[in-house]
Amino acid sequence: MFNKVLVANRGEIAIRIMRACRELGVRSVAVYSDADRNALFAKYADEAYPIGESPPTKSYLNIERILDVARKAECEAIHPGYGFLAENAAFARACEQEGIVFIGPSSHSIEQMGSKIGSKNIMKRAGIPVIPGFDEPLESAQHARQVAEEIGYPVILKASAGGGGMGMQIVKDSSEIEGAFERAKSVAMSAFGDATIFMEKYLLEPRHIEFQVLGDLKGNIVHLNERECSIQRRHQKLIEETPSPLMTPELREEMGRVAKKVARRINYHNAGTVEFVYSRGNFYFLEMNTRIQVEHPITEMTTGIDIVKEQFKIAAGEPISFSQEDVHIHGHAIECRINAEDPLNDFRPTPSKIRRYRSPGGPGVRVESGVHMGYEIPPYYDSMISKLSVWGRTREEAISRMERALYEYVIVGVLTNIPFHKAVMRNERFRSGDYNTHFIEQWDFVPEVKEIIRAEKEKGDSLASAFGLEDKKLAAITTAVAAYSHSLIAGERQNRGQR
Incomplete structure (x- = not known):
């Protein structure tokens, strides 16, 4: 088992991973943006390092900064959680090249499944049922209209590099196809840096x-x-x-x-x-x-x-x-x-x-x-x-x-x-x-x-009413609780360092 793992994420999933670390006897390392400087996950970790400004592109999506922390903290592995770089083949490959274990699949597996068009074609060749559709990039709104007429409405436009439902456009008839195509392309480019769009038959009662x-x-x-x-x-x-x-x-x-x-x-x-x-x-x-x-x-x-x-x-x-x-x-x-x-x-x-x-x-x-x-x-x-x-x-x-x-x-x-x-x-x-x-x-x-x-x-929520304190008193209690929690975490870190 590893001695030290960097958690390349934030919030509740970072804490979830760090809890597993503690139960396994593994030291955890957090990275945090400016916005998360005082976040609970950054305090919970055994070590925590800043990686940049609040926008994700300047912190949690910055591969080189995260790897710099991993080197500095002498981490043997990185857990990406979900979101951010979790399904980024370039990040997984960079970890592999650096000799750091990526706690996830290989970069090749991520690449194979990273493209919806590519993954569907892989599964079709393996005899696995896939949704009927046109599994090649759509070249234009006119091309999309031609394909939709062949497949039969309703259809759905999807970003090949997408995930989380972002950019999906359901099209019920030909009058909607042009606007849907442009919207899908725009979201795909802004969210994933890849404007490739494909089409599937929209299934009823899915x-x-x-x-x-x-x-x-x-x-x-x-x-x-x-x-x-x-x-x-x-x-x-x-x-x-x-x-x-x-x-x-x-x-x-x-x-x-x-x-x-x-x-x-x-x-x-x-x-x-x-x-x-x-x-x-x-x-x-x-x-x-x-x-x-x-x-x-x-x-x-x-x-x-x-x-x-x-x-x-x-x-x-x-x-x-x-x-x-x-x-x-x-x-x-x-x-x-x-x-x-x-x-x-x-x-x-x-x-x-x-x-x-x-x-x-x-x-x-x-x-x-x-x-x-x-x-x-x-x-x-x-x-x-x-x-x-x-x-x-x-x-x-x-x-x-x-x-x-x-x-x-x-x-x-x-x-x-x-x-x-x-x-x-x-x-x-x-x-x-x-x-x-x-x-x-x-x-x-x-x-x-x-x-x-x-x-x-x-009715007034009775549970919320239990917190019915004056704002000044509430602020004082919040500050005191936070200070006490931070002192406990600091003491635990010190004890773990002495063992």
Whole structure:
């Protein structure tokens, strides 16, 4: 096992990785931007180093600065988390050339899956079902119109180098094609530096199902069952659950077999996720995310397997510590992404200062967060505040537990999507399990969310009221708590250095 690992990320995922480091006896190194100078993850690490200004291009996306810190701190490995450089083949290759272990797949695997066009063609040659479409770059809006007429409307335009749903454009008829093409190209270039666009048939009643896979350097590959990720806004996930309500043992076995075949086809090692679209009895390969996923906690809760620790062990050359036969599903788990965003304003980000904060707890509740009372959410990064995950013996118990946990969650000073999540948990279509990726757009949730907000304001949230202190007293307490926490962390660092 490694002695020291650099975590090339921030926020809650950085803390999640550092916790695994502590349990494995590995020293962790943080890198932080100007905006994150006083962030919790930077204090939690055994060592922390500045890497530049707040914009990601000047800090968390700066490969050379991160490698400089790795050399300086004498790190043997780098864990990229998710986002930023996690799926950057150039970064993985730079680590390989530097003799630093990249805790993830090889740069070649990342390259193979980094292009949606290229990855689809690889899978087609391997006999893996892919979504019907035109798997070559579209040259112009006129070319796109010709292809769409051949495929048949509706179609969807996608960025070949994209991810996270960014830039996707659904086109229902020929009158929309030109504007959609230009928008897709513009977003692709600005977000990914690559304006290559391709087209797929837009499937009706699609469900987004993904399979967690692990591969080691000895050729072993296992899957850890599926996650349902169909509740999305702007093609980006908001709520995930496992197992999927639509899954049968036979379908799980077949999709799991195909997921492992995908990983084996590209000699994959470490943690990854094979994503599928399911529509009317058929499933198709969508893409492979060559990194740990935001929603990995719910898989850990239902399998008892620590995926991040397995990442470390695999990267250190150890075999996967269990077989496929050892993987079972225990109960049901749901994750809600708690974001600083306004669901009544098209889920627009709302970065601000958290004046009061209390996270939920109790049986079956897991909160992963990098914030605290008094924390100022930076406008430069993703709007996620935390991942709230719950486990129950049944899906019904998990939903009830999530409702209870959302009731307990208090965040004052920042608009969040908590009222939206409360409305989803009460929605009959969600509770039935019969939903797809159109769930949000087909549901007029605004009146229900407004009613939840109105009712809470009217009664006065009793938990928020428990923090009803004068601002000066609140500031003094916040400062004192922060100082005490920092002293404990400093003392722990000193003790670890003496051992």
